[in-house]
Structure formats: structure tokens, C-alpha cells
Amino acid sequence: MTPEILTYGMFGMLLISIICGVSLSFAMGGTAVIFGYLIYGPNGMYSIVSAAFSGMWSILLSAIPLFTFIGVALAKSRIASDLYHAFYLWSGRMPGGLLLGTSGFAATLSAMTGSCAASTITTGMVGIPAMDQRGYDRGFVLGTIGASGTLGILIPPSITLILIGMQTGQSIGRLFLGGMIAGMIVLAAFMIHVWLRSRMNPDLAPTIGETPPMRERLASLKSVILPVLIILSVLVSIFQGIATPTEAAAIGAAAVTLSVALRGELNWTYIKEVSFTTASVTGMVIWIVFGATAFTAIYGSGGGTAFMQQVLSSISSSPWITILLMQLITLILGMFLDPVGIILLVLPIFFPIVVQLGFDPIWFCILFQLNLCIGYVSPPFGYNLFYLKMLSPKTPITQIYGAVLPFLLLMLAVGALLFAFPQLITATTGA
Amino acid sequence: MIRRLIRAIDRLNIAIGQGVSFLIWIGIAVLCFEVVARYVFDAPTIWAHGYTQRIFGSYFILIGAYTLVQRDHVRVDILLTPEPSRRNSALDLINYAFLILWGAVLTIEGWRFFLDAWKWAEVDDSALRHAMWPPKLALFIGSLLITLQGVNEAVKSILYLISPKDAEQEAARHDT
Amino acid sequence: QGTTTWRMQTHWPTGNWYYEDVFVKFCNRITEATGGELTVEPVQNDGLVRTGEALDAVRRGLLESAFIYPAYWIGRIPAAAHLNGFIGMWDKHEEMAAFMYEVGALDIIREAYAAQGVYQAGPVSYAGLALYSNRPLRTTADFEGWKVRSTGPAADVFVKMGATPVSIPGAELYQGLQTGVVDGAHWGSTSTGWGMNLQEVNKYIVRPDLVGHLNGEVIVGLDTWSKISPELQVIFNEIVRATSADASAHFLYRDMTYSQQFVDEMGGELTQLDDEALENLRRYSLEVVDEYSAKDPEYCGKLGPMLHDFQKLRGLV
Ligand code: NA
Ligand code: NA
Numbered sequence: 001m002t003p004e005i006l007t008y009g010m011f012g013m014l015l016i017s018i019i020c021g022v023s024l025s026f027a028m029g030g031t032a033v034i035f036g037y038l039i040y041g042p043n044g045m046y047s048i049v050s051a052a053f054s055g056m057w058s059i060l061l062s063a064i065p066l067f068t069f070i071g072v073a074l075a076k077s078r079i080a081s082d083l084y085h086a087f088y089l090w091s092g093r094m095p096g097g098l099l100l101g102t103s104g105f106a107a108t109l110s111a112m113t114g115s116c117a118a119s120t121i122t123t124g125m126v127g128i129p130a131m132d133q134r135g136y137d138r139g140f141v142l143g144t145i146g147a148s149g150t151l152g153i154l155i156p157p158s159i160t161l162i163l164i165g166m167q168t169g170q171s172i173g174r175l176f177l178g179g180m181i182a183g184m185i186v187l188a189a190f191m192i193h194v195w196l197r198s199r200m201n202p203d204l205a206p207t208i209g210e211t212p213p214m215r216e217r218l219a220s221l222k223s224v225i226l227p228v229l230i231i232l233s234v235l236v237s238i239f240q241g242i243a244t245p246t247e248a249a250a251i252g253a254a255a256v257t258l259s260v261a262l263r264g265e266l267n268w269t270y271i272k273e274v275s276f277t278t279a280s281v282t283g284m285v286i287w288i289v290f291g292a293t294a295f296t297a298i299y300g301s302g303g304g305t306a307f308m309q310q311v312l313s314s315i316s317s318s319p320w321i322t323i324l325l326m327q328l329i330t331l332i333l334g335m336f337l338d339p340v341g342i343i344l345l346v347l348p349i350f351f352p353i354v355v356q357l358g359f360d361p362i363w364f365c366i367l368f369q370l371n372l373c374i375g376y377v378s379p380p381f382g383y384n385l386f387y388l389k390m391l392s393p394k395t396p397i398t399q400i401y402g403a404v405l406p407f408l409l410l411m412l413a414v415g416a417l418l419f420a421f422p423q424l425i426t427a428t429t430g431a
Numbered sequence: 432m433i434r435r436l437i438r439a440i441d442r443l444n445i446a447i448g449q450g451v452s453f454l455i456w457i458g459i460a461v462l463c464f465e466v467v468a469r470y471v472f473d474a475p476t477i478w479a480h481g482y483t484q485r486i487f488g489s490y491f492i493l494i495g496a497y498t499l500v501q502r503d504h505v506r507v508d509i510l511l512t513p514e515p516s517r518r519n520s521a522l523d524l525i526n527y528a529f530l531i532l533w534g535a536v537l538t539i540e541g542w543r544f545f546l547d548a549w550k551w552a553e554v555d556d557s558a559l560r561h562a563m564w565p566p567k568l569a570l571f572i573g574s575l576l577i578t579l580q581g582v583n584e585a586v587k588s589i590l591y592l593i594s595p596k597d598a599e600q601e602a603a604r605h606d607t
Numbered sequence: 608q609g610t611t612t613w614r615m616q617t618h619w620p621t622g623n624w625y626y627e628d629v630f631v632k633f634c635n636r637i638t639e640a641t642g643g644e645l646t647v648e649p650v651q652n653d654g655l656v657r658t659g660e661a662l663d664a665v666r667r668g669l670l671e672s673a674f675i676y677p678a679y680w681i682g683r684i685p686a687a688a689h690l691n692g693f694i695g696m697w698d699k700h701e702e703m704a705a706f707m708y709e710v711g712a713l714d715i716i717r718e719a720y721a722a723q724g725v726y727q728a729g730p731v732s733y734a735g736l737a738l739y740s741n742r743p744l745r746t747t748a749d750f751e752g753w754k755v756r757s758t759g760p761a762a763d764v765f766v767k768m769g770a771t772p773v774s775i776p777g778a779e780l781y782q783g784l785q786t787g788v789v790d791g792a793h794w795g796s797t798s799t800g801w802g803m804n805l806q807e808v809n810k811y812i813v814r815p816d817l818v819g820h821l822n823g824e825v826i827v828g829l830d831t832w833s834k835i836s837p838e839l840q841v842i843f844n845e846i847v848r849a850t851s852a853d854a855s856a857h858f859l860y861r862d863m864t865y866s867q868q869f870v871d872e873m874g875g876e877l878t879q880l881d882d883e884a885l886e887n888l889r890r891y892s893l894e895v896v897d898e899y900s901a902k903d904p905e906y907c908g909k910l911g912p913m914l915h916d917f918q919k920l921r922g923l924v
Contacts, residue, residue, distance in 0.1 A: 018507050020510060021509075021510055021523075025505075033536050034532070044669070047669070050664075054659065056487075057488055059483060157782050169802055243788065244788050246483075250463050291533070294533075300654060301655040344652075396508050397506075469773070554682040
């Protein structure tokens with residue numbers, strides 16, 4: 001099978017089956033099985049099971065159920081609603097106040113964890129019910145949360161930046177610095193967008209009618225101070241080197257349980273609901289990882305990498321076009337594949353060319369990383385899209401695609417900005 | 432008769448899934464214990480991370496079938512209708528065909544995977560050197576359960592295609 | 608006569624200098640030496656199968672061969688620990704080669720691999736085991752309570768030294784060192800640890816290396832191996848041996864230049880272990896060797912006594 005046929009075949013089958021309503025996980029797994037068989041015969045089936053087991057055995061994935069647990073446990077207790085009530089009273093007449101706070105909350109979680117699970121799931125679980133109650137537009141809320149959640153891998157620490165560093169031999173410290181700059185620009189773009197849109201169309205994010213009395217505002221703080229203190233102190237402890245991010249997620253889960261207990265809300269029904277919901281949400285995400293790993297393994301080993309090489313060498317004329325083309329390939333792959341797969345698949349081809357052409361390697365890696373972030377929200381396949389679907393099960397996935405689109409365009413614009421002005425990154429990360 | 436079998440399989444997977452869902456509490460406890468042991472008592476364990484890996488690995492694979500019963504494996508709903516229909520059932524059949532194909536491969540290869548680990552007494556690479564067959568057995572069982580549930584759902588879809596009315600009555604009777 | 612093509616997968620990421628300089632060069636060397644009769648195609652890390660599954664893939668013929676690391680299979684083939692190298696067992700490349708080829712340890716290791724359906728072509732030196740640390744380690748007492756990211760037999764030795772091995776995933780290692788979840792780590796030699804950016808988050812590199820040569824390996828499926836002519840087999844084995852000596856020199860030189868860079872440009876410090884600490888490390892390591900012998904009498908049970916004798920020959924026991 002030639003690399004072209006493999007590429008069109010695998011992505012074609014994936015796209016058609018997804019449109020026919022095949023679960024993303026099964027579509028990826030099934031496609032991998034069919035093409036694995038076509039290429040290697042029965043022997044190829046070993047890659048499928050090996051891919052599933054490598055997902056099971058990856059201790060990094062433990063962060064997903066743990067952060068889901070934190071989100072579910074907060075959302076099912078009254079801590080979340082109290083928190084947002086307090087924030088609502090304090091944010092006053094700021095257009096889109098709660099959404100700006102939500103973006104900030106997602107960025108804060110991003111600065112403490114290395115994946116998008118916490119920044120998206122936890123933020124969504126806590127924020128959506130509260131903003132619904134205050135008449136915020138559901139699509140606007142989902143778009144903001146889904147997009148802000150991608151900061152999880154852009155703002156350091158970041159698992160993907162660490163992988164990029166390992167794959168390219170670049171300094172992780174400098175990659176983190178570049179990620180931080182890009183992350184701040186993206187966050188600023190999101191916040192300006194939210195603020196402007198809420199200002200132009202107040203129905204999307206209704207503000208409080210009049211400023212409530214100080215007494216009421218102070219009273220609202222009382223009920224949230226304990227949980228906020230417990231949760232914050234735990235997350236900050238990552239910076240103190242008390243725990244690895246995975247361990248900190250577990251501590252966070254225990255701390256939330258503790259604060260729910262202190263508020264007298266812990267009972268058997270609550271425990272069951274939290275456990276069951278966490279399980280089915282985790283099942284959704286992890287089984288997509290199983291499918292995506294199998295898909296990437298078969299595509300990569302079947303010569304997908306060779307196809308990328310062909311495309312690059314056939315079109316590229318000037319160095320800048322080559323770099324642009326690389327970003328384009330990453331964006332297209334980001335529509336379908338998971339970020340770790342993309343890193344393994346194309347970075348080994350791209351990076352030597354980038355160095356050879358004399359571009360700043362850190363700058364390139366950050367652009368690449370930003371495109372991976374876009375992949376989290378670009379249809380049809382993106383983890384944050386699925387997180388949003390899980391957070392808001394009744395919203396059709398097509399509406400979720402639409403909700404993130406403005407933010408996706410903003411991220412593309414930031415990418416273009418960094419592409420046009422490399423010194424935004426290199427001025428700080430340069431040796 | 433066949434409908435009773437269908438419900439029995441649903442109930443089996445719900446029961447197993449709900450049972451497995453409590454594993455997360457053990458995972459949390461183990462990780463917290465490790466942090467306290469290391470940070471407070473300066474005595475990290477050699478088993479905490481290895482056990483976490485086993486607990487969550489088994490959890491991941493075993494909750495797949497439960498997620499399916501709960502209809503939580505995300506689908507794109509461009510062609511799906513909001514209410515049950517023959518079109519939905521036909522599309523469901525395609526969905527489950529993909530699952531059964533993948534699941535069958537995972538089950539069969541998972542069994543060989545487990546047998547290899549068992550036969551060669553494979554152990555993990557941590558200082559614990561515990562046997563590798565239990566998580567590989569979980570891989571087999573989890574794959575078997577989700578494949579079984581996939582077949583179960585496929586049969587439901589076929590029954591609906593044959594006679595939508597009967598299927599809807601049946602669903603209404605057991606939804607409450 | 609026809610030509611044979613083998614795909615050979617490594618566990619090294621392509622971004623590391625040694626991917627080209629050692630691995631790709633090895634593949635090309637075989638292709639050239641056999642005039643293309645045996646063509647070896649290099650495959651990057653996780654390219655065809657996940658690294659951890661490469662042994663099975665080679666056995667089943669899904670992948671013809673791998674240029675990889677014995678430590679991954681210690682759980683399946685305890686004798687792989689002898690191939691990889693225990694702490695303190697040899698300093699010079701010739702000593703390592705003497706144990707493998709002259710004492711005959713490699714023959715037994717090959718039997719152990721053959722039982723798994725895999726041909727073991729031989730060790731390829733990846734240079735020494737270098738400790739990166741945020742705590743100066745000079746005496747045995749300095750190891751007390753030292754939190755080090757470590758696995759396998761090295762971790763067992765550190766436990767006996769009073770240190771506490773922590774097994775955190777590779778992707779969380781950088782941050783773990785940065786925040787102090789662990790105070791040290793080893794990732795192969797000074798130069799391979801450099802590839803993990805350990806120099807950015809550690810203040811000290813411990814001298815000397817705890818073992819002079821940690822070995823990689825070249826493995827081929829037994830069926831695949833039996834299908835090439837004896838002449839090709841001989842050439843293949845010769846190139847493995849030659850590559851080991853070359854790689855040793857390559858890594859050693861990089862180790863030296865990186866160490867210098869660590870001190871001159873990064874403000875790092877090289878600390879020296881005293882003789883007592885080194886002796887303790889060797890003694891505890893032999894205890895670990897004995898534990899392996901007890902657990903796997905068939906192969907380690909033969910290799911362990913060989914290693915004891917070899918240490919006596921070196922005048923160290
Ligand atoms: Na982050
Ligand atoms: Na995407």
C-alpha cells in the first residue's frame with residue numbers, strides 16, 4: 001500500500017464513519033484494525049493490542065480520572081455554585097464578568113498541571129451550571145471554556161512541551177518560557193474577545209442589575225473561603241515540590257472530598273454519583289486515547305511519515321513556505337489525531353529541516369505547540385470538544401464545533417502574529 | 432427469551448462498571464499515602480506508583496463497557512435523529528460493527544498477551560517486580576465485556592429494525 | 608542471490624545527536640558491508656511498535672530487528688540485567704567485552720534470549736551510568752534519604768545505600784527535579800542524560816560513573832536470523848562488536864565535553880565519590896546480582912558466579 005493510498009484510505013474511512021455517527025473511539029480503533037490487517041495481515045493485530053496496553057500502562061493518564069473526579073465532586077456539591085455566586089456578586093457590572101473569571105480560572109489551573117484535562121473538565125464542571133443559572137449563552141460559555149482549556153498544554157508545565165523537548169533535544173526551560181509567552185498572548189486575546197462580545201451583546205452574558213450591598217457580598221465569601229483555601233493550597237503545593245502533578249491531582253481529589261465532608265454534604269448517594277459519573281466520563285476519554293493510539297501506530301508504521309516527507313519536498317520552494325507548510329500539515333493532522341501522535345509522527349521529519357534552514361528552533365517548537373493546542377478544539381476530533389460534549393451532553397456536537405470556532409480563529413491569528421514576528425518569542429527565549 | 436438475555440447482559444455490565452468505578456478511591460488513597468510518606472516522613476514507598484499504574488490501568492479498560500451502556504462514547508450527531516428511528520438503528524449497527532471488529536481483535540490478542548505474560552512469568556520493571564499478568568488479564572476481560580456489550584447493542588438495533596413498535600414498547604416497560 | 612531488508616527500530620528519539628551518529632550509522636554500515644545483500648532500514652522510537660513491545664514484535668516477526676535497551680526486558684529475561692550491566696561490574700570497555708566474549712557470559716545471555724524466540728547479537732556500549740544530583744554525593748552517608756529517580760537493579764543498590772528510589776514517569780522527571788520531588792536521577796551516561804535536559808535542573812554530576820559501560824543491544828527474531836546466510840551472520844556480529852567500541856568512544860568524548868560545559872558554562876559542579884562509597888556500591892551490587900541468581904537459577908544462576916569470579920580477577924573482591 002502506497003503512503004498516499006494509506007493516507008486517503010485511513011482518513012477517508014475515519015471521516016465517513018464519524019459522519020455516520022460511529023463513536024470516535026470505535027471509528028479510530030476499527031479503522032486501525034482494518035488497515036493494520038490490510039498492511040500486515042494477522043500479525044498487524046499485535047500493534048492494536050500493544051497500543052491499548054501502552055495507554056493502560058501510562059501513569060500520566062491517571063491525571064484524567066483524578067481531575068474529572070475533582071470537577072464532578074465540586075459540581076455535585078454546592079461548593080461550585082457558592083463559588084460562582086460570590087464571584088457574580090463581586091464582578092458587578094463587568095461585561096462577561098463570570099466568563100472572564102472562568103478564563104482566568106482555567107489559566108490558573110493550566111499553570112499548575114500539564115494537560116488539558118484539569119483546565120477544561122474542572123473549569124467546565126464548576127462553571128457551566130453557575131453561568132446557566134445566570135442566563136449566560138450556553139454556546140458562548142462552552143466556546144470560552146473549551147478554548148481556555150487548551151492553555152493547559154501551552155502554559156507551563158506542559159506534557160507536550162516536555163515531549164517536544166525530548167524529541168528535539170531543545171531546552172525544556174526555554175520551551176516553557178516560550179509557551180508562557182504564547183499562552184499569555186492567547187489568554188489576552190480570549191479575554192478581549194469575551195469582553196468585547198459581551199459588551200456588544202449583553203444578552204449573551206447578562207450582568208448584575210445593580211451592585212449588591214457590601215454586607216451581602218462579604219457574606220458570600222464566608223461559604224467559599226474554606227474550600228478555596230484547601231484547593232488552592234494543594235495546587236500551589238506542586239510549585240513547592242511536595243507532589244508530582246499526578247499526585248497533586250489525587251491530593252486535590254482528597255481535599256475536595258474533605259471540604260464536602262466538612263460542609264456536611266458527604267453521603268452515600270453523593271459518593272455513588274461521583275464515582276459513577278467519573279467512571280463513564282473517564283471511559284469516554286481513555287477509550288478515545290486507546291483508539292487514537294492504535295490509529296497513529298498503524299498510520300505511522302504503514303508509511304504515513306513517508307507521505308508527509310513527499311508533500312514537503314514536492315511543494316516547498318522558499319524556506320518560509322516550507323515552514324508555513326509544516327504548520328498547515330500540523331493543523332490538518334490536528335483535526336484528526338491526538339497531539340502526542342502528531343509529535344511522534346511529524347516532528348522527526350520537520351525539525352532537522354527547520355534547523356537546516358536556520359530558523360530559531362524554540363520559535364518553531366512554540367508555533368508547532370500552538371497548532372497542537374488548536375488541534376484540541378478543531379473539528380471533528382479534539383479532546384476539548386469531547387470534554388465539552390460530556391460537560392453539556394444535550395448540545396449537539398455540531399453546535400459545539402460552532403461555539404469554539406471564533407476562539408479557534410483567534411488562536412490562528414495569534415499563530416500568524418508569532419509567525420510574522422518571531423522576536424515576540426526569540427527576544428525572551430534566545431540564548 | 433432473547434430480550435431477557437439482552438437485559439441480563441446490560442445489568443451485568445452496569446454492575447461490573449459500577450463496582451469498578453470505586454477503584455478511583457483506592458487510587459486516590461494510594462497516591463495521597465505516597466505524598467505523605469515522602470514529604471512528611473521522608474520515606475517514599477517503592478510500591479505506590481506501581482500500584483497506581485495497575486489500579487488505573489485496570490480501571491481504564493474495565494469501564495469501557497459501562498461507558499457504552501451509559502451511551503457516553505461520543506458520537507457526531509449530524510445524521511442521527513433525536514428520537515429512536517429505523518435510520519438511527521441502521522447507523523447504530525455501523526457503530527457497533529466498528530466496535531465489535533476492534534473489540535474482537537483486542538479480546539483475542541489480549542488473551543495471547545495475557546498468556547505470554549503468564550507463561551514467561553513476566554514482571555514489571557519497578558523495584559517491586561510484580562507479575563504483569565493481572566493488568567493484562569484486565570485488558571482481556573475489559574475487551575471481552577465491551578465486545579459483549581457491543582454485540583448486545585447490535586442485537587437491540589436489529590430487533591428495532593425488524594419491529595420498531597415492539598422495541599419501543601419493550602424499552603418503555605423497562606425504562607421506569 | 609536476492610537481497611534481504613530488515614527494519615530495525617530503536618528507542619532513541621530522532622532529535623538526539625546519537626540517533627544519526629550511532630544508530631543510523633550502524634544500520635548503514637551493515638548495508639554497505641554486505642553490499643546491500645542485507646539492507647537495514649532505521650526506524651525511530653515507537654515507529655512500528657511501542658518501545659516496551661519491541662521484544663515481542665521481534666519474536667513474532669512483525670519487526671525484524673531492534674537496536675534497543677536490555678533493561679526493558681529484565682522483567683521477562685532477568686539475564687538481560689547482566690547484559691545491561693550492574694553497578695560497579697566493569698570500568699573499561701575491554702573489561703566489559705572480556706566478560707561478555709572471553710568469559711562467555713554472552714553465550715548464556717543468548718540462550719536466555721533464544722528461549723524467548725529472539726537472537727541476541729550482542730552488547731553495544733552506551734557509556735557509563737552517570738548520576739545527576741541536586742545534593743553533593745561524596746560519602747556513603749550522603750546517600751541517606753536521597754530521593755533519586757531510578758528503576759531496575761540500580762534502584763535496588765540505592766536502597767541498600769540508604770537512598771530512596773522514586774519511580775516517576777519520564778515525562779514528569781524534569782518538573783520533578785525542578786520542584787524537588789526528587790533530588791537526583793540517572794538516564795544513561797552524562798551525555799544521554801543531557802538529552803533529557805537533566806543538566807538544567809541539577810547542580811551536581813557525580814564522578815566517577817557507577818559502572819563504566821551500560822550496554823544497549825541488538826536483537827533479531829530467531830526465525831529472521833536463521834533465514835540469512837552464515838556469512839551475513841558473521842558480518843552482522845562483527846559490526847555489532849565494532850559499533851560497541853566506536854559508540855563507547857563517541858559517548859565518552861561527549862561525556863567529557865558536556866561535563867566541561869556543565870562546569871564552565873552552567874555553574875555546575877562535579878563531585879567525587881570516596882573509595883568507601885565505591886566499595887559499598889560494588890558490594891551491594893553483588894548482593895543484588897545474587898538476588899537475581901536466586902530468582903532465575905537457569906540463566907542468572909550461571910551468570911552470577913561468573914561475575915563474582917570476574918570481580919576477583921579484577922582484584923576487587
Ligand atoms: Na500547563
Ligand atoms: Na482536532
